[in-house]
Amino acid sequence: MCGIVGYIGEKEAYPIILNGLKRLEYRGYDSAGIALFDGKNINLCKTKGKVVDLEKKFSDKQSNKGSLGIGHTRWATHGIPNDVNSHPHLSNSGDLVIIHNGIIENYASIKKELLNRGYTFTSDTDTEVLVNLIEDVKKKENVKLGKAVQIALNQVVGAYAIALFDKTKPDEIVVAKLGSPLAIGIGEEEFFIASDASPFIEFTNNAIYLEDEEMAIVRKGRAIEVRKIKDDSVVAPYIQELKLNLEQIEKGGFDHFMLKEIYEQPTVIKDTYRGRLLPTKGIIKLGGLENYIEKFTNADRIIIVACGTSWHAGLVAEYIFEDLARIPVEVEYASEFRYRNPIITEKDVVIAISQSGETADTLAAIKLAKEKGAFVYGICNVVGSTISRETHSGTYTHAGPEIGVASTKAFTTQITVLTMIALKLAKIKGSISNAHYMLLLQELEMIPSKVQEALETDSKIKEIASIFKDVSNFLYLGRGYNFPVALEGALKLKEISYIHAEGYPAAEMKHGPIALIDEQMPVVVIAVNSNHYDKVVSNIQEIKSRKGKIIAVVTEGDTTVKEMADYIMEVPNTPEVLTPLVTTIPLQLLSYHIAVMLEKNVDQPRNLAKSVTVE
Ligand code: F6R
16 A cells, blocks of 8 residues: 655656656555655645645645655555645654655554654654654664664564655665565666556666565665665665556556456456467466476365455355365465464465455465465466565466556456466366366367457446446345355445445345345346356346346346346356356446446545555
8 A cells, every 4th residue: 555656866856756656546545745855955745635636736836846756645554644644754853754655563662762752743654753763763873864774674563665865965765665565667877766667667667676674775876775674784686677568557548447457358368378378289388387286286275365356266266176176275365364373284285366466464374374384376467576476486467557446357367367277287187077178278268259248248238337326235146156256246346336235145145135135126146057057047036026126147148037137238158167257247347337427436446545565
């Protein structure tokens, strides 16, 4: 949570930082601020609200000159979103200015000590405590900024990606990282700092991703200096060449990133299996898996840890792995797993699923599993992310940057990877017949065109959205492979439209939720061709008898459900194991259109952030 940006070089820093913050707004958007060094002073402007509010405030009030600066877009943890709590924060002397993404857990005791020593605080934030701790160390120990940062951070418990500078020595920015991401873009005689590479992609393709417990000092026109925070040892930085391009992080003619990302799914599912799925040869090649096949085939069980939408992908995987590869699977919320003293042994394989690769709970679950000796496999979208580095091995989804806060293409590409893993293991274990295996490989290859077909029903889904946009509650039902899709459909609706929605296994409805059904209640039922089709039809009858409104996701050509449902959303026929990849599409579109019609901020829903780096 929170996005940070910094610049030091010859260019004007303000437009670089402002643009960068706009690109990082997915990380938090309740307040924003920028500090520029204008040659003499720190020019600080911050406000509650979005980056556009900051832009307005800056242009109304003050000059934006200077070629050194830092900026921040916030997702509040300590202190409500207001102007004062917004970053950057100044030290008591006014010399140091800092931005911070993360949480300083022992800030209260440090603050008490600093108060006793005469420091004062204007905000409720842990960050203001940190900048004053650094200032205090700098004065007491009579050391340079870099050294003061290092000493101070050794007293801190928590997570951080920080950037700060000193107006009395305005030729350097000091940055440090533990648990929150920090990328440094290397230009000609200039450096860019950001939570990810998107703010500087048009300026340089060369970047360093700091590792946990590392800090760096960047100086205009000089080589970067990277050190370990613990022992001050020098680290040789690894400079990566970035594959990202500007087009990938722009809306490309769509009204919202979410819609663009929904429409990208045919392409990115293909990108995810390209070179890995070879149906004519009957081969699945997954680089990260090849050397660890036995870990999986000998495992007592697979434990999947994830949060939110990624957890739903994990639930789909539970069905696929058990069905095809006959390996027992448990799916856990990472946040529960990490705190419930789980039984994990060296014979367990843990799969961690995360779009961002930075989710704090998933990361903590991985660390715990590793400590207990399990083999940990990551499925991440963001290349070089912390989770992708912390796991023993893994497979990237190739969804490209997902900027809309509501996850869409990450979900379908995660399921694509998980399906490939399950199929490969099933083949090796002999738990699938050759004919079935070959068929599923061919069918998986056809999924992008089926997703494309599902997208083409968009205008019909928009009409359905207009009918139901004003209701207060929705129920989503599915069985088997499509139970997790029901959960995901409900999550999409609630997070962007703020309409209450619940997902349930269709048969479980009669054990409680059926009491909610009346003529006001729309029930979205996933009723595609499957082993449970007849059972789902019976569930639909139960809803109809209680006057509920049925919106059914059906297979093209279906007649039975079509006659019973009030509205239908059609998807192409596909083998049951692959249905989540197509049934998800109309549900994403339904929630998108409802949210747009309700004039909600689709890409930046309230209270949420894309990357949840706090627990
Ligand atoms: C929902 C959503 C969240 C994320 C969750 C995990 O649309 O985006 O529920 O799925 O925060 O994030 P990652 O996958 O980055 O670990």
